[in-house]
Amino acid sequence: MNDMTPIAKVQTTLKDWETDQEVRWCPGCGDYAILKAVQRTLPEIGADPAKTVFVSGIGCSSRFPYYVESYGFHTIHGRAPAFATGLKLANPELDVWLVTGDGDGMSIGGNHTMHVLRRNLNTQILLFNNEIYGLTKGQYSPTSRPGTVSPTTPLGSVDRPASPCAFALGAGGRFIARAYDVSKELPSVLKAAHAHQGAAFVEIFQNCIVYNKDVFADFTEKAGAAMGQLWLKHGEPMLFNKGTKGIALDTETLALKVVDVVDGDWQAAGVRVHDEKNRALAHLLVEMPFGPFPMALGVIYDDPRPTFEAAVIEERTRAAAGKTANLAKLLSKGQTWTVSADQA
Amino acid sequence: MATVLESEPEGHTGGSDHSPAPDAVVVRFAGDSGDGMQLTGGQFTLSTALAGNDLATFPDFPAEIRAPQGTLFGVSAFQINFGSTEIDTAGDAPDVLVAMNPAALKTNVGALKAGGLIIADTGEFNKRNLEKAKYDVSPLEDGSLEKWQVLAFDISALTLEAVKPFGLGNKEALRCKNMWTLGLALWMFDRDRQPLIDWLKGKFAKAPVLADANIAALNAGHAYGETAELAGPLKQYHLAPVESEPGLYRTVTGAEAVSYGLVAGAQLAGLDLFFGGYPITPASAILHNLARLKEFGVTTFQAEDEIAAIAAAIGASFGGQLGVTSSSGPGIALKGEAMGLAIMTELPLVIVNSQRGGPSTGLPTKTEQSDLYQAVYGRNGDAPMPVIAARSPSDAFECAIEACRLAVQYMTPVMLLTDGYIANAAEPWKVPDPAGFEPFPVTFLEEPNGPDGKVLPYARDEKGARPWIKPGTPGLMHRIGGIEKNPGTGNIDYAPASHQAMTNARKDKVDGIAAGIPAQEVTLGEAGGKLALVGWGSTYGPIHQAVRRARRKGYDVSHIHVRHVWPLPENLGELLKSYDQVLVPEMNTGQFKTVLRDQYLVDAKPLNKTSGQPFTIAEIEAAIAAALA
Numbered sequence: 001m002n003d004m005t006p007i008a009k010v011q012t013t014l015k016d017w018e019t020d021q022e023v024r025w026c027p028g029c030g031d032y033a034i035l036k037a038v039q040r041t042l043p044e045i046g047a048d049p050a051k052t053v054f055v056s057g058i059g060c061s062s063r064f065p066y067y068v069e070s071y072g073f074h075t076i077h078g079r080a081p082a083f084a085t086g087l088k089l090a091n092p093e094l095d096v097w098l099v100t101g102d103g104d105g106m107s108i109g110g111n112h113t114m115h116v117l118r119r120n121l122n123t124q125i126l127l128f129n130n131e132i133y134g135l136t137k138g139q140y141s142p143t144s145r146p147g148t149v150s151p152t153t154p155l156g157s158v159d160r161p162a163s164p165c166a167f168a169l170g171a172g173g174r175f176i177a178r179a180y181d182v183s184k185e186l187p188s189v190l191k192a193a194h195a196h197q198g199a200a201f202v203e204i205f206q207n208c209i210v211y212n213k214d215v216f217a218d219f220t221e222k223a224g225a226a227m228g229q230l231w232l233k234h235g236e237p238m239l240f241n242k243g244t245k246g247i248a249l250d251t252e253t254l255a256l257k258v259v260d261v262v263d264g265d266w267q268a269a270g271v272r273v274h275d276e277k278n279r280a281l282a283h284l285l286v287e288m289p290f291g292p293f294p295m296a297l298g299v300i301y302d303d304p305r306p307t308f309e310a311a312v313i314e315e316r317t318r319a320a321a322g323k324t325a326n327l328a329k330l331l332s333k334g335q336t337w338t339v340s341a342d343q344a
Numbered sequence: 345m346a347t348v349l350e351s352e353p354e355g356h357t358g359g360s361d362h363s364p365a366p367d368a369v370v371v372r373f374a375g376d377s378g379d380g381m382q383l384t385g386g387q388f389t390l391s392t393a394l395a396g397n398d399l400a401t402f403p404d405f406p407a408e409i410r411a412p413q414g415t416l417f418g419v420s421a422f423q424i425n426f427g428s429t430e431i432d433t434a435g436d437a438p439d440v441l442v443a444m445n446p447a448a449l450k451t452n453v454g455a456l457k458a459g460g461l462i463i464a465d466t467g468e469f470n471k472r473n474l475e476k477a478k479y480d481v482s483p484l485e486d487g488s489l490e491k492w493q494v495l496a497f498d499i500s501a502l503t504l505e506a507v508k509p510f511g512l513g514n515k516e517a518l519r520c521k522n523m524w525t526l527g528l529a530l531w532m533f534d535r536d537r538q539p540l541i542d543w544l545k546g547k548f549a550k551a552p553v554l555a556d557a558n559i560a561a562l563n564a565g566h567a568y569g570e571t572a573e574l575a576g577p578l579k580q581y582h583l584a585p586v587e588s589e590p591g592l593y594r595t596v597t598g599a600e601a602v603s604y605g606l607v608a609g610a611q612l613a614g615l616d617l618f619f620g621g622y623p624i625t626p627a628s629a630i631l632h633n634l635a636r637l638k639e640f641g642v643t644t645f646q647a648e649d650e651i652a653a654i655a656a657a658i659g660a661s662f663g664g665q666l667g668v669t670s671s672s673g674p675g676i677a678l679k680g681e682a683m684g685l686a687i688m689t690e691l692p693l694v695i696v697n698s699q700r701g702g703p704s705t706g707l708p709t710k711t712e713q714s715d716l717y718q719a720v721y722g723r724n725g726d727a728p729m730p731v732i733a734a735r736s737p738s739d740a741f742e743c744a745i746e747a748c749r750l751a752v753q754y755m756t757p758v759m760l761l762t763d764g765y766i767a768n769a770a771e772p773w774k775v776p777d778p779a780g781f782e783p784f785p786v787t788f789l790e791e792p793n794g795p796d797g798k799v800l801p802y803a804r805d806e807k808g809a810r811p812w813i814k815p816g817t818p819g820l821m822h823r824i825g826g827i828e829k830n831p832g833t834g835n836i837d838y839a840p841a842s843h844q845a846m847t848n849a850r851k852d853k854v855d856g857i858a859a860g861i862p863a864q865e866v867t868l869g870e871a872g873g874k875l876a877l878v879g880w881g882s883t884y885g886p887i888h889q890a891v892r893r894a895r896r897k898g899y900d901v902s903h904i905h906v907r908h909v910w911p912l913p914e915n916l917g918e919l920l921k922s923y924d925q926v927l928v929p930e931m932n933t934g935q936f937k938t939v940l941r942d943q944y945l946v947d948a949k950p951l952n953k954t955s956g957q958p959f960t961i962a963e964i965e966a967a968i969a970a971a972l973a
Binding site: 019021049050051053055065066069070071072073074075076077079081082083084085086087088089090091093094111112114115312315316319320323324325327328330331332333334335336337338339340341 | 390393394396539543585588589590591592593594595604607608611616618620637638639640641643645647648649651652653655656657658659660661662663664665667681682684685689775776777778779814815816817818819820821822823824825826827835836
């Protein structure tokens, strides 16, 4: 409602989004799957390669722009949101994707992640979370679980991890989603993120097969998938384990609880219907601990607000209304005096 | 008049040009930081300018916003040097000191010229304030001020009396003290009150009673000078207008001149301006100014930190606008990594550094030139970047335009150095005609520039600059980043030959700027001789005046003032070698001196000052005499 004219849709194929550059992630890295999911999504949303820009920071994830045939800017560690902000203010018509990781986006760049969400820049933020520093060879990261043994924590890490989605929601994010690298649902989550006008935050669990292999296997592998994955759909009951379990609200403690669903009668079990515009529910879902609960995946929260660049442009237009950009006049503004030739 | 308002002390040269009216006067207003001294000084400056005198000012205020009242560290001062001759500095020693309280007297009286005039408000010389200023007895009574002339009377009481009809509370009424004092100062120097009255009416348009009270105080102060039966020092002086080129004039601070210069630079380049900033003293004023100029295609962005400010500016440059960021030393340090990225990705960017005393937080409100190494060398890797230094508030306008020109023509970040003194100080400025500047319109790449329709983002033109390609341009998709790249395609390329070639290309490009800038001129004096004083930045005024005086005394000394600090003008080495001695006055421990030695193997000698205060003319004059003794 508040935003620019939508970008005209362009017909492309997955091939059109591949560059001639050799992809340099480790064989088997989850990043390959994410790259393919993005390259599959871009034609489906009618993206125009000339108007698409991928902006990244530093880390394995941040090599992403080199592999997408669009405009790309591989910037410095943690600061991609700030570069994207300047770019988007300079040209709001560009479709800007931010690619970051748990170190880049939650540690060195935590401040910028917070502010790009708070300001609500219209961009898609893909945070690849592998709970480890990959490119620097395996140190623990701000999302690593307590006890993570790494070169810098030989006795196991002691600090509590940050939760990217909880952080993003707390920072004022208006779109929060989760998926994982090899999930077939990833393109649909990306599409939803793209459709959202404003900062769309997507945490993508990514398997670092060299330094943190299978940390998400408990819910990504087939054996644990049914019990471990709660795929959220707006307007549908929050069911998992093939519909035999659901998420209800304990109204006494104001906490979520897992309930059994008998014969598909989820209403009787008190299972709640997911409402992506319910911010209180979103807070409960992003804080829902994996283990006692399944992992909340899909679009957790989607409630757009006017974007930052729209507000900036609106203000600029209002401030400039009726004024002319006359520099000579500007320079001679205020209290002036004239020295005439006979005085000199 | 005796010694009070004597012309600059050139008498001892023999060939004095004493005249009944002084050529120049230095007045310092000092008071509590809540007393409105900066405002008083600013308005006195305007009135001085309107009277046609040349002038230079030096606002000197504490870093604390409202330091505890009456304390020594809470003193705020504003010095102005004005006269009927060319004025380049705020003056060495005041002729007149207005001291609004004991602390202001104590911290400033030492600078006052022998025989100078002290105007003090006895109303504030009470026991409590004397204690706060660490006076055992009132200096007004113990004879300790005998080498000066003292005019002490109860300005507080006189102000209260003057504003009585307006029914203000005591505190509000006393706030009018500065206008009373200003009224007296206006009388002393035979100034028109009307512009100030108009200004007060505008300022207090929403509270006319305050306007009336302040105007009454102003008039009362003026009348006091006119009618009071004063024996002694208070006299009226009329300084003739300075001879200046015909034209329209205004006063300008360095922060204003930089802001206007950036707007002009963007216009000359045919671009919109994007300014990313983060509040920091003394650089914030540029962000404040530009935030009000949106009709000029200016977007200002107050970022979450210094790094985000430069990053957003680089992002905007990537998007096809002229990205600018600004800060002071500590903030510039934070921006270092991003500057490296702008160098690596070869995007235009202007970085304004309003230097202050360092290291670390240092002296936020005091001036220094100690970021020269940081500007020229302060990045990881071989990261060449042009550096320009403004020498005065008005010079900052042209320097900002020049910074924009170099940035877009050479596809490079450029640092513009000013300092706290330039940023805050005001001087008269002959308003330039923007049409007088040659435009340097930018051409973006619109079509593939390589074989077979390929885009080569790192192909180079005759200046060594790469093409500027805006995202959104069909068919020219490419990726840039901070990783070393192939010399043509820009693709990631760590090959030894590529890094060698790209390092050379970046260096050659910046070195090549020297061919496109004016040859270094001798600012005052002649090429060749016994001694050259080489300066850069805001030392211009004191160096210029000191050299002028020394030359009148017959010394063989010249002044060379360098604007393009990096790369240096092509002829500078030869020029320096044409003097027997080279002396480099700087407000640091000898940074430019080291650069000159390194570049030219000349025996440049340092003259350094790092007190947070500008050089006095006398200090530099003494150094000239010592060098040529």
